[in-house]
Amino acid sequence: xxxxxxxxxxxxxxxxxxxxxxxRRTFLKGTAAAMAGMAGxxxxxxxxxxxxxxxxxxxxxxxxxxxxxxxxxxxxxxKSLEAKCKKEYGVRPTIRAPQPLxxxxxxxxxxxxxxxxxxxCAHACLKENNQSRDSADDIEMSYIRVLELExxxxxxxxxxxxxxxxxxxxxxxxxxxxxCHQCRESPCTKVCPVQATWQELDGVITVDYNWCIGCRYxxxxxxxxxxxxxxxxxKLTPEAINRNQSYLSNRIRPKGVVEKCTFxxxxxxxxxxxxxxxxxxxxARVFGNLxxxxxxxxxxxxxxxxxxxxxxxxxxxxxxxxxxx
Amino acid sequence: xxxxxxxxxxLGVRAADHPNEAVSPVxxxxxxxxxxxxxxxxxxxxxxxxxxxxxxPGDAHLDRTPPRQTKxxxxxxxxxxYNCMECHKMLxxxxxxxxxxxxxxxxxxEHGNNRFCLNCHHATNRNAFADYDGSEIAEADVVRLCxxxxxxxxxxxxxxxxxxxxxxxxxxxxxxTRLRCIQCHDPHxxxxxxxxxLAPLTYPERAYGRIDPSxxxxxxxxxxx
Numbered sequence: 001x002x003x004x005x006x007x008x009x010x011x012x013x014x015x016x017x018x019x020x021x022x023x024r025r026t027f028l029k030g031t032a033a034a035m036a037g038m039a040g041x042x043x044x045x046x047x048x049x050x051x052x053x054x055x056x057x058x059x060x061x062x063x064x065x066x067x068x069x070x071x072x073x074x075x076x077x078x079k080s081l082e083a084k085c086k087k088e089y090g091v092r093p094t095i096r097a098p099q100p101l102x103x104x105x106x107x108x109x110x111x112x113x114x115x116x117x118x119x120x121c122a123h124a125c126l127k128e129n130n131q132s133r134d135s136a137d138d139i140e141m142s143y144i145r146v147l148e149l150e151x152x153x154x155x156x157x158x159x160x161x162x163x164x165x166x167x168x169x170x171x172x173x174x175x176x177x178x179x180c181h182q183c184r185e186s187p188c189t190k191v192c193p194v195q196a197t198w199q200e201l202d203g204v205i206t207v208d209y210n211w212c213i214g215c216r217y218x219x220x221x222x223x224x225x226x227x228x229x230x231x232x233x234x235k236l237t238p239e240a241i242n243r244n245q246s247y248l249s250n251r252i253r254p255k256g257v258v259e260k261c262t263f264x265x266x267x268x269x270x271x272x273x274x275x276x277x278x279x280x281x282x283x284a285r286v287f288g289n290l291x292x293x294x295x296x297x298x299x300x301x302x303x304x305x306x307x308x309x310x311x312x313x314x315x316x317x318x319x320x321x322x323x324x325x
Numbered sequence: 326x327x328x329x330x331x332x333x334x335x336l337g338v339r340a341a342d343h344p345n346e347a348v349s350p351v352x353x354x355x356x357x358x359x360x361x362x363x364x365x366x367x368x369x370x371x372x373x374x375x376x377x378x379x380x381x382p383g384d385a386h387l388d389r390t391p392p393r394q395t396k397x398x399x400x401x402x403x404x405x406x407y408n409c410m411e412c413h414k415m416l417x418x419x420x421x422x423x424x425x426x427x428x429x430x431x432x433x434x435e436h437g438n439n440r441f442c443l444n445c446h447h448a449t450n451r452n453a454f455a456d457y458d459g460s461e462i463a464e465a466d467v468v469r470l471c472x473x474x475x476x477x478x479x480x481x482x483x484x485x486x487x488x489x490x491x492x493x494x495x496x497x498x499x500x501x502t503r504l505r506c507i508q509c510h511d512p513h514x515x516x517x518x519x520x521x522x523l524a525p526l527t528y529p530e531r532a533y534g535r536i537d538p539s540x541x542x543x544x545x546x547x548x549x550x
Contacts, residue, residue, distance in 0.1 A: 271498030
């Protein structure tokens with residue numbers, strides 16, 4: 001038995017065609033490709049230079065995603081972050097990683113009938129959360145924007161965060177502080193290409209600053225302007241630094257990452273009130289555990305008519321506004 | 326006796342105008358004009374009326390000052406006790422005063438329809454407040470006095486929704502303090518006082534020169550630095 005021999009219709013190649021000699025053209029092509037490859041390699045190894053300079057620790061460079069860290073790994077990273085802060089800012093903080101509490105879902109309510117627009121919350125946020133600031137009064141990176149609105153409507157287009165009268169409240173105006181709403185259907189976490197931002201079990205949306213690549217998709221996705229970007233390395237004087245820090249909330253951020261309100265999780269996960277509530281002179285802010293039927297926030301939801309900002313975008317926020325004497 | 330008390334009351338009012346003046350320990354009522362007498366009043370080292378702690382001591386970086394800061398009564402600063410009956414056992418109260426008061430000059434009663442001192446203050450014990458039936462509400466229970474009229478707000482306050490709470494939301498983990506009515510509202514002028522806002526957000530220089538919030542400013546070309 002013999003297989004039928006197929007006719008080979010390919011034309012035989014000449015020796016020159018198979019073993020192409022190095023011409024000027026191929027040499028230049030090859031050199032260009034090699035140069036590009038070397039440049040890429042150097043760019044890829046650039047973090048090693050930062051490592052050599054001490055700007056980056058080996059732990060941070062080789063770090064896994066926050067949610068994949070084992071407790072000893074996390075402990076080591078927290079220690080190295082503390083050392084980094086001491087080196088760069090001259091202050092040694094205590095950085096912890098408090099975990100979500102069992103049976104706790106945070107929610108916030110804000111009484112627009114009471115808020116006078118004094119901006120104490122925005123400034124307290126700055127003192128608590130170690131945001132970058134050019135001067136003590138620079139609240140650009142504060143997680144809270146207090147908007148001044150015309151009475152009679154809730155129109156964000158005519159609102160302004162730049163108001164500065166002698167006295168507040170001004171007649172005919174009311175004031176609406178806006179911060180992260182910790183949405184249940186959060187657009188920001190859906191658009192993150194590297195999953196550096198996610199919703200924790202207690203409802204707080206957090207950012208792993210060591211994992212964020214700074215693409216700012218989340219800022220574009222957020223309907224509440226709740227996220228801030230570190231355009232430069234945070235400017236902080238040693239005395240302005242709050243030493244009580246946590247990995248996911250108020251530790252000093254590196255350059256080029258996004259940060260946001262976390263309901264002060266380093267405080268609230270220990271049972272304390274967030275900083276913005278602590279300073280509110282009118283008591284317009286109400287914070288508590290949604291799953292506790294006797295909590296203050298549940299009293300609001302049961303007894304007051306609450307308003308959800310931009311309800312039509314379907315984000316299901318954990319932040320409610322209400323009007324009450 | 327009544328005259329002496331009235332003189333002392335007047336002295337107290339005047340002393341408030343010169344709080345920082347050095348005073349000698351000799352009290353001489355018989356010589357010199359009134360200002361000199363004030364200058365001779367004894368220095369009294371007395372604590373301010375006790376104010377309960379607000380919030381947690383660890384939160385020193387957060388300004389938790391209650392909105393209403395009482396200055397302390399002038400007479401108390403001069404060494405009198407906080408006992409209103411020191412004077413008022415001699416000065417009985419009337420229901421209605423159709424002239425401006427000369428004693429408590431600083432008090433302007435702007436509490437809506439509530440225009441009479443004895444609506445709140447007890448007629449015979451000035452250190453206490455009056456309940457519906459004429460019985461006394463202790464000074465420390467001032468919340469109960471306000472609750473006589475402001476029942477719905479009292480209910481909200483009890484639920485922790487009106488007024489501010491400080492400290493721990495989870496009371497199993499730590500203490501919680503809450504502000505009482507008169508730490509925010511002056512009972513004689515209960516409207517919440519307007520205040521100076523803290524520094525505003527400044528428009529970022531990197532975007533363009535500055536923002537002009539005046540009407541029609543949008544039409545102007547942006548000023549580039």
